[in-house]
Amino acid sequence: MSVMESILEQVKKRNPGEVEFHQAVEEVLQSLEPVIAKHPEFVESGLLERFVEPERQIMFRVPWLDDNGKTQVNRGFRVQFNSAIGPYKGGLRFHPSVYLGIIKFLGFEQILKNSLTGLPIGGGKGGSDFNPKGKSDNEIMKFCQSFMTELYRHIGHDLDVPAGDIGVGAREIGYLFGQYKRVKNAYEGGVLTGKGLTYGGSLARKQATGFGVIYFTNEMLKEHGLSYEGKTVVISGSGNVAIYACEKAQSLGAKVVAMCDSTGYIYDKDGIKLDTVKRIKEVERKRISEYVKDHPEAEYHDGQKGIWTIKCDVALPCATQNDIDVKEAQQLIDNGVTALGEGANMPCTNEAVNLFLDNKILVAPAKAANAGGVATSALEMSQNSMRLSWTFEEVDEKLHGIMVNIFKAAKDAAKEYGMEGNYVAGANIAGFLKVADAMMAQGLV
Numbered sequence: 001m002s003v004m005e006s007i008l009e010q011v012k013k014r015n016p017g018e019v020e021f022h023q024a025v026e027e028v029l030q031s032l033e034p035v036i037a038k039h040p041e042f043v044e045s046g047l048l049e050r051f052v053e054p055e056r057q058i059m060f061r062v063p064w065l066d067d068n069g070k071t072q073v074n075r076g077f078r079v080q081f082n083s084a085i086g087p088y089k090g091g092l093r094f095h096p097s098v099y100l101g102i103i104k105f106l107g108f109e110q111i112l113k114n115s116l117t118g119l120p121i122g123g124g125k126g127g128s129d130f131n132p133k134g135k136s137d138n139e140i141m142k143f144c145q146s147f148m149t150e151l152y153r154h155i156g157h158d159l160d161v162p163a164g165d166i167g168v169g170a171r172e173i174g175y176l177f178g179q180y181k182r183v184k185n186a187y188e189g190g191v192l193t194g195k196g197l198t199y200g201g202s203l204a205r206k207q208a209t210g211f212g213v214i215y216f217t218n219e220m221l222k223e224h225g226l227s228y229e230g231k232t233v234v235i236s237g238s239g240n241v242a243i244y245a246c247e248k249a250q251s252l253g254a255k256v257v258a259m260c261d262s263t264g265y266i267y268d269k270d271g272i273k274l275d276t277v278k279r280i281k282e283v284e285r286k287r288i289s290e291y292v293k294d295h296p297e298a299e300y301h302d303g304q305k306g307i308w309t310i311k312c313d314v315a316l317p318c319a320t321q322n323d324i325d326v327k328e329a330q331q332l333i334d335n336g337v338t339a340l341g342e343g344a345n346m347p348c349t350n351e352a353v354n355l356f357l358d359n360k361i362l363v364a365p366a367k368a369a370n371a372g373g374v375a376t377s378a379l380e381m382s383q384n385s386m387r388l389s390w391t392f393e394e395v396d397e398k399l400h401g402i403m404v405n406i407f408k409a410a411k412d413a414a415k416e417y418g419m420e421g422n423y424v425a426g427a428n429i430a431g432f433l434k435v436a437d438a439m440m441a442q443g444l445v
């Protein structure tokens with residue numbers, strides 16, 4: 001049994017049933033085979049065994065009263081995975097599917113993603129199995145207050161800095177920040193990112209992940225003599241990442257023809273009218289099916305997976321994990337897809353990614369392509385420390401520069417390790433080397 005196989009076996013044994021975490025670890029370990037061959041000291045020092053084991057995992061009860069005065073109990077999580085290069089940093093996800101395995105896979109991916117940004121941030125992730133869908137504002141606030149009443153003792157601007165993810169946007173961050181300030185009796189702006197603009201948030205954070213996906217994929221397309229101009233694009237999701245990926249792709253001349261939510265997808269052959277999607281999702285918080293009321297020429301279809309049967313040049317999964325399996329990947333390939341940009345975290349199964357790569361489809365991996373969000377969170381932390389605010393253009397320019405650098409790092413690492421054009425392996429290797437170097441320097445901790 002190889003070193004990597006035995007580490008993966010150990011991960012499966014130690015974390016039974018946490019299939020998403022196993023999947024994320026397996027994918028990364030595979031890419032690191034050539035790194036280990038070049039760096040036997042990583043094996044000798046047991047670095048990989050430490051790399052796949054979170055530094056700390058916190059699970060807690062979150063009791064709250066619903067609008068009927070009934071007690072509800074959810075479970076809260078924060079996995080502080082790796083602090084070799086900076087304080088733990090990563091979002092909070094509120095979704096009924098959340099359990100320790102999901103948070104652990106997200107925290108693990110966050111280590112490498114945050115390293116790729118070139119900024120001093122370690123990896124962590126948190127969340128709850130709380131379902132915000134259908135809850136009143138009052139219930140969301142009560143839940144957030146109860147969640148923070150426990151979480152506050154585990155976070156801090158030099159310790160662990162949460163932000164948003166699925167189900168956690170500006171509204172939730174506001175309630176979480178308010179409660180943190182109250183229980184700590186201190187205004188510590190840098191303890192959360194994704195804050196509102198009136199209390200320490202950064203311009204362009206809202207747009208950053210989606211814009212970053214397009215900046216990264218655009219670099220990848222350019223490298224292969226292509227561009228977004230005139231390309232047909234399909235985007236899964238209609239949340240924060242999907243909306244701003246759509247906006248930037250459209251501004252580069254692409255035609256985005258489809259988007260979805262967890263119930264179904266819309267197909268507008270003339271191009272999605274993004275203002276309508278923003279109103280439905282950001283203001284009214286309704287279903288994507290509402291779109292066809294404004295645009296009867298468009299189609300709505302129940303079931304979200306059907307979106308991948310639509311012919312496109314570029315596919316951008318921006319919803320959730322394992323959205324694209326082998327079946328959907330094959331449909332995209334048969335329909336002539338050229339490039340895939342992962343906006344969501346781990347939106348493709350490992351088998352689907354390998355199928356794309358075997359068919360010479362360009363793949364922009366999530367850890368690199370969606371790193372613009374956390375990078376801009378780190379820029380928000382910098383502004384909080386300096387007690388000043390940059391303009392939208394300043395932040396956007398820095399974000400663009402970061403995404404260009406990440407592409408170059410992934411490209412160069414892939415080439416150096418004999419896998420030219422494989423940005424999946426390149427991103428894993430480039431992200432890992434920095435963390436591994438810091439872990440070696442810091443000794444057995």
Ligand SMILES: NC(=O)C1=CN([C@@H]2O[C@H](COP(=O)(O)OP(=O)(O)OC[C@H]3O[C@@H](n4cnc5c(N)ncnc54)[C@H](O)[C@@H]3O)[C@@H](O)[C@H]2O)C=CC1
Nearest residue numbers: 165166167209237238239240241261262319344345370373
């Ligand atoms: N918000 C951020 O800054 C970042 C988010 N991400 C990732 O991007 C993805 C989307 O996150 P956000 O846009 O922030 O969340 P969001 O809560 O704003 O939107 C989530 C979207 O995904 C859809 N969705 C959720 N579960 C689904 C399912 N089972 N099937 C189909 N669609 C589903 C929702 O309907 C919604 O359109 C997630 O994988 C998240 O981890 C990655 C980097 C940063």
Ligand SMILES: O=C(O)CCC(=O)C(=O)O
Nearest residue numbers: 090091163165373374377
């Ligand atoms: O902005 C952040 O700190 C985290 C964003 C996030 O959760 C992610 O990159 O997946």
